[in-house]
Amino acid sequence: MKKTLLSVAIASSFSSIPSFAQANEGEELEVISITGSRINRADMETASPVTVISAGDIAAQGYTSVEAILSDQPAIAGINLGSNSNNGSGGSATVNLRGMGEQRTLVLLNGRRMVASGIGADSSVDLNTIPVGMIQSIEILKDGASAVYGSDAIAGVVNIITKKDYEGTEINLTGGMSGEGDGETLGLSILHGLDGDDYNLVLGASYDERKEVKQGDRDYIPEGCSSFIPEGSLDGWVPDGNGGFKERDSCYDYAAESLAQTPNEIYNVFSALQMDLGSDVYWDTDIMYTFRKSNQEMAPQPAAIDLSVCQSYEQGNCLDMGDVLIPELDELEYKRRMTDAGNRIYQQETETYRISSELNGELASGDTWNASITYAKNESKDWVHNSINAVKMEQSIYEHQQEWLSGQPLSDEIIDDVTYLEHNEGGNEQFVIALGYAGETDSEIGYAVGVESRYEEGYYTPDQVVQDGESTAAQQDPTSGDYHVKSIYGEVAVPVTDAWNIEGAVRYDHYSTFGGEATWKLGTTYEINDNWMLRGVAATGYRAPNVSELYGGNTGSYDYLSDPWGRTEDAQILVFYTSDPDLQPEKSKSLTAGIVWDATDNLSATIDYWSFDVDDAIARVDVQNELNKCFSGDLSACELINVSPDGDLDNLTASLTNVGNQKTSGLDLNVQYKFDAFGRASRFSFDTTYLLEFEEDGVDYTGTIGGMTGAYAELKANAMLQSNITDNFDLTYQAQYIQGMDGEYYGETFSTSSVVYHNMSDTYTLSDQMTLTAGINNLFDKEPEEVMGGNDMGTVPEVYDVIGRTFFAGLNYKF
Numbered sequence: 001m002k003k004t005l006l007s008v009a010i011a012s013s014f015s016s017i018p019s020f021a022q023a024n025e026g027e028e029l030e031v032i033s034i035t036g037s038r039i040n041r042a043d044m045e046t047a048s049p050v051t052v053i054s055a056g057d058i059a060a061q062g063y064t065s066v067e068a069i070l071s072d073q074p075a076i077a078g079i080n081l082g083s084n085s086n087n088g089s090g091g092s093a094t095v096n097l098r099g100m101g102e103q104r105t106l107v108l109l110n111g112r113r114m115v116a117s118g119i120g121a122d123s124s125v126d127l128n129t130i131p132v133g134m135i136q137s138i139e140i141l142k143d144g145a146s147a148v149y150g151s152d153a154i155a156g157v158v159n160i161i162t163k164k165d166y167e168g169t170e171i172n173l174t175g176g177m178s179g180e181g182d183g184e185t186l187g188l189s190i191l192h193g194l195d196g197d198d199y200n201l202v203l204g205a206s207y208d209e210r211k212e213v214k215q216g217d218r219d220y221i222p223e224g225c226s227s228f229i230p231e232g233s234l235d236g237w238v239p240d241g242n243g244g245f246k247e248r249d250s251c252y253d254y255a256a257e258s259l260a261q262t263p264n265e266i267y268n269v270f271s272a273l274q275m276d277l278g279s280d281v282y283w284d285t286d287i288m289y290t291f292r293k294s295n296q297e298m299a300p301q302p303a304a305i306d307l308s309v310c311q312s313y314e315q316g317n318c319l320d321m322g323d324v325l326i327p328e329l330d331e332l333e334y335k336r337r338m339t340d341a342g343n344r345i346y347q348q349e350t351e352t353y354r355i356s357s358e359l360n361g362e363l364a365s366g367d368t369w370n371a372s373i374t375y376a377k378n379e380s381k382d383w384v385h386n387s388i389n390a391v392k393m394e395q396s397i398y399e400h401q402q403e404w405l406s407g408q409p410l411s412d413e414i415i416d417d418v419t420y421l422e423h424n425e426g427g428n429e430q431f432v433i434a435l436g437y438a439g440e441t442d443s444e445i446g447y448a449v450g451v452e453s454r455y456e457e458g459y460y461t462p463d464q465v466v467q468d469g470e471s472t473a474a475q476q477d478p479t480s481g482d483y484h485v486k487s488i489y490g491e492v493a494v495p496v497t498d499a500w501n502i503e504g505a506v507r508y509d510h511y512s513t514f515g516g517e518a519t520w521k522l523g524t525t526y527e528i529n530d531n532w533m534l535r536g537v538a539a540t541g542y543r544a545p546n547v548s549e550l551y552g553g554n555t556g557s558y559d560y561l562s563d564p565w566g567r568t569e570d571a572q573i574l575v576f577y578t579s580d581p582d583l584q585p586e587k588s589k590s591l592t593a594g595i596v597w598d599a600t601d602n603l604s605a606t607i608d609y610w611s612f613d614v615d616d617a618i619a620r621v622d623v624q625n626e627l628n629k630c631f632s633g634d635l636s637a638c639e640l641i642n643v644s645p646d647g648d649l650d651n652l653t654a655s656l657t658n659v660g661n662q663k664t665s666g667l668d669l670n671v672q673y674k675f676d677a678f679g680r681a682s683r684f685s686f687d688t689t690y691l692l693e694f695e696e697d698g699v700d701y702t703g704t705i706g707g708m709t710g711a712y713a714e715l716k717a718n719a720m721l722q723s724n725i726t727d728n729f730d731l732t733y734q735a736q737y738i739q740g741m742d743g744e745y746y747g748e749t750f751s752t753s754s755v756v757y758h759n760m761s762d763t764y765t766l767s768d769q770m771t772l773t774a775g776i777n778n779l780f781d782k783e784p785e786e787v788m789g790g791n792d793m794g795t796v797p798e799v800y801d802v803i804g805r806t807f808f809a810g811l812n813y814k815f
Helices: 055-060 066-071 390-399 412-418 547-551 623-631 635-640
Strands: 050-054 105-109 135-141 156-162 168-178 185-195 199-210 237-239 245-247 259-261 264-278 281-298 302-308 331-337 344-362 368-388 419-440 446-461 479-495 500-511 515-527 532-543 555-560 572-578 586-598 603-620 653-677 680-696 715-726 729-738 742-745 748-751 755-765 770-777 806-814
Touching: 050 055, 055 135, 055 755, 055 770, 066 135, 259 281, 302 390, 390 412, 412 419, 446 547, 479 547, 623 635
Parallel strands: 105 156, 572 653
Antiparallel strands: 050 135, 135 156, 168 185, 168 806, 185 199, 199 264, 237 245, 264 281, 281 344, 302 331, 344 368, 368 419, 419 446, 446 479, 479 500, 500 515, 515 532, 532 586, 555 572, 586 603, 603 653, 653 680, 680 715, 715 729, 729 755, 742 748, 755 770, 770 806
């Protein structure tokens, strides 16, 4: 009698119920594969926890993007770029498991690596490249998986599985908007499947559009206050209207013109072919192309220029201040909000191509083999409209001093002279060849072995004005580089007894950039009885430095920081980011241990303890922490970030090094319960993550929130109740809980309150062919929590809902 793999490893917050009941005598068991292992088995539970999100649950809750699906998961922490990231996202969306960094979460498409796909030399996958309408399910492996998948899987794996083996035609139409009548979304996807005697072909296309929401259209988003004002200022002095100057006594609201939700348009075509070539040989190919147009909008450029002051013997390229009563200095800083030029508009166009093809077969012994090839490429162009050339601006001020210092609007001729359209280009390329073999011995020991060769390349070329440091925006060097990695791996799953199973994996990767590294994984499951099972996994992991970390050069970034010396007038301070071609890989240790309780056919629960410890982490120091230490007299902290002890921040630097350390641990609890309510089928699920510790480079972030670090709530939870009200009507209620957190800004501490978002939706089946879905998210229009020093909108918009109540509806038609 064989035991059935009914996914004891799957602790799903949505649809799957863990079970390890015995199969009936003679029952034929399906051989399946679960993310986290390359062994296909029907009689071995895997030890790693996996969350599965089905297409049905995605539709029922009105999700229109992969980013939105994943950001709602309790295991997500830190900051994920997405639709509410108006400053610096480049239109990309990312996932950050355990808050360990998006670069430490591996994203797969149909079990194979997805190319990095933002705006060039990217360290992560842009989730916008994968349309929701093509998704069959999403599997989230919340365990270190470097021994199975290689680099980048330190925190876990997200495997997005597209629809295959489909027959017929399916049309999905979705739409939504906020309660304020803006932020409209539209989605249209068409899926068509042809099923022949020896093949199945699926063709799909989709179009998704998301419109903007202005920050100024939300009363709860606070006004910004910038020292860069449209009238201009000289070392804090402004024109008084009488030919003289007075101290600046006003500020500029930069928030009104910025976006709370960034718009995009995404076009996608997709195909999947499965073909039986005979003799137990099969061909499986999927092709995908995605084109994304997106933009962000911010207030006009804040331009700062250091100007020479004419001395008695000078003329020409200097300011002639005459007898104006301002401090007598050789140099003055001129600051102006360039409202005459218009808002900064960041525009991106990205194209992502991917083709993955696999031959696989089964031998007479039942062993299987596979050979696959994957090629993917991402190309991008991005523009920044109404940028300011600092060199031309300085010269223009000298030549047109009266106009610039009058406090009045500038002429069109002056604006045309100093503005330019910034144009940047970038891309990523990936090529993977893999061979694998899996089987089972007579003693039912499952195994898998394989080899893999992977090539990665990335580049980003900023506008020449930016490279030369002649822009009023931060200077940036070009990035360009590549590397090869060759890998060999092996896995084994051993049924020691009917109740006790052991699984292990080992992998060796050799990189052209730094050499070789071996990782291993050891897991076990033990069935105490039909209702209780123990499971655990210990593993090592690593992450190789990516192209941008190795070859990124110097890049300026205006970070949200507080100046302990109190000399800076604005929250954003220029920090120079530097990379290092001599970086070495990160190394990690992880442990997961848990209990699965299969109480009845309708009730089950899992609880897992997890911990991750990353050494030699590739990281930038916490600049704010080092600033505070420098201010307190720690000279080594001053030297580390290139700041003088008296607080000169002109060369503030954050370098990438291998000296970082990251430790985090916590508990995951999942409960699934199926029951009848008034004679109707219902299902309740509860999924929560309790963070015990998150420490990075000696700084404890547990239970904290900050503009640069994001959120590390001690408790996050999702609860969902689904009920079949009538034969053709289903109702879904979901509550998302984020515990309150603490923070500190400019020495002042603050706390956020705990938040609960309530969402409701219903699904109405009109016929076998047509289904309607409608719902409301953020039912009670909960406003975002105020975060002092937040990275935008007075909060952390990647954590809290800044849009408010939204309505959605969808139509699914099959024929």
